[in-house]
Amino acid sequence: MKKLPHFVLTLTFVLTGCATATAPAGTDPMPAWSDGAAKQKIIAFVTAVTTPGGSDYVEPALRIAVFDNDGTLWSERPLYFPIAFIIDRIKALAPSHPEWAKMPAIKAIMSGGPAALGTLSERELLAAAALVETGMTQEDYRAIARQWLAQAQHPVRERRYETLVYLPMLQLLTYLRAHAFKTFVVTGGFVDFTRALAADVYGIPPEQVIGTRWKLKYGDTADGASVVMRLPEIESFNNETTKVTNIEALIGGRPLLAVGNSDGDLAMLTYTDDRVGPSLDILVHHDDAAREYQYDAGAQEILQTAFAREWVVVSIKHDFDQVYPSP
């Protein structure tokens, strides 16, 4: 509707005599979305649950919105960006760590490139990740992750990774918060890596980011100052049903709205769908080979469920008027 001349919109607004689900031009809260069914359903839902006195009204304290990260808020190809960070770090540090050379994952990373990673087990990959993700304090890790995000370039788009966020999703986050929703990231990626960008890029503070965590240990440095060290053992792998139990453990409530893109998000979206009262589930469908990527791998089950349960399936090709923020 944003492409209609302003006088038409004004006329429509005056003639119908009431607010419609779509805001008048100039105040469109989500201009990067095409004016299709997905956008209309989202705005109709938010209007319904935030209109006092309405039958679907939900009080602000219960307006919990959870977003997967990789493939939902930003791209995830050719490699999950948290993995790209790990590989870059390994490549940078391996020359000064000859003892790493015999590990299968290190061999694959240093010689075979991304394709060779596919031949490795999850255990081998985690052992390699632990080399550069752990064995340091929380403060040191935060500085390293921020520095990488500030500099590293996506190999295909030749832009910094954190600019490859979906503009329509940034607008959805802002729109929801403007309606007193509290927005959370619930990601299979490492939590402190995701926190390093969430505040500046998504407007989501660190404590509203739930992710995969390494075990942590409290101790003293040589000079007696207390620190928290990152240990090479996974404490919580935040995927599938663990996304749901972590939401309950750390947020303490059932979401009102959930957004995901892969089978790892199926439990989170189902739990939201089964809320007593209104709820909204949104599935991002990667169907735009030209502007983003086209794939259903890892999303077959959730796509089926989304159609069966009538969730909002967002086509990047058709529903995103613009994919990434302008460079």
Add this chain to the structure above:
Amino acid sequence: MKKLPHFVLTLTFVLTGCATATAPAGTDPMPAWSDGAAKQKIIAFVTAVTTPGGSDYVEPALRIAVFDNDGTLWSERPLYFPIAFIIDRIKALAPSHPEWAKMPAIKAIMSGGPAALGTLSERELLAAAALVETGMTQEDYRAIARQWLAQAQHPVRERRYETLVYLPMLQLLTYLRAHAFKTFVVTGGFVDFTRALAADVYGIPPEQVIGTRWKLKYGDTADGASVVMRLPEIESFNNETTKVTNIEALIGGRPLLAVGNSDGDLAMLTYTDDRVGPSLDILVHHDDAAREYQYDAGAQEILQTAFAREWVVVSIKHDFDQVYPSP
């Protein structure tokens, strides 16, 4: 200073020609505090870290304030209030559960009263707690905890438990938030019990409450709706150094300000004290037998450390002008 006549304060303010650490009467942000060294140090610290351009300025995103709960934000005698809840529930449900009768903790609770609890092991106590804290959905537990808080009376004060919060601490929370601090509860008590009061009483939303957690499990009810069940096994016992690792795991940053009252808070206050740059640690000292309780049990080590590290020791007797909100 709030007891001085208003014209004296106004005169002082005009003559000194600048803002002092204590606000003028009528705008005192913490009137339930006596105007002693503790209050002055707190206000001086908050002023220093929030004054732009000052050498101790700390950006809002780093203004993390963590508060222990039992004995820090509300009373904890004669029994921790989360334990009082468990005992009340056991007494209410035991008659319809004859199979509980052989458990040592149940015998102690049903016959001996609070004193008999002292003879039980932690394992025995937890087994009893699990009977009424677990085996239900998260939603059912939240409703039960809220209902108890709305009705149950403290045996000595004859007031509802959630009215036995320290008015000076409520004012400190509000004062900190007015200066863009984010306030968290970090409690050894069960997290969902604490969340049931934190929003309404402390103004702290559920995701900013970290506490002891039961394991959770995602599953389906008989009619196929997804739920999260509470299991009778502790997932995280949030005390001592685990308070610190949970702060890093769930908040992702080192606190700027920490408040506690017992040895279980020692690691949290030490970690805050060891922050690079300014920080403030506050220890609540239970020294008021008349208006609250008088005891050092369980706080001997942290009291010693507080004096050695020059933390702010808050005397309930001398620093709290009023202890609880007026009934």
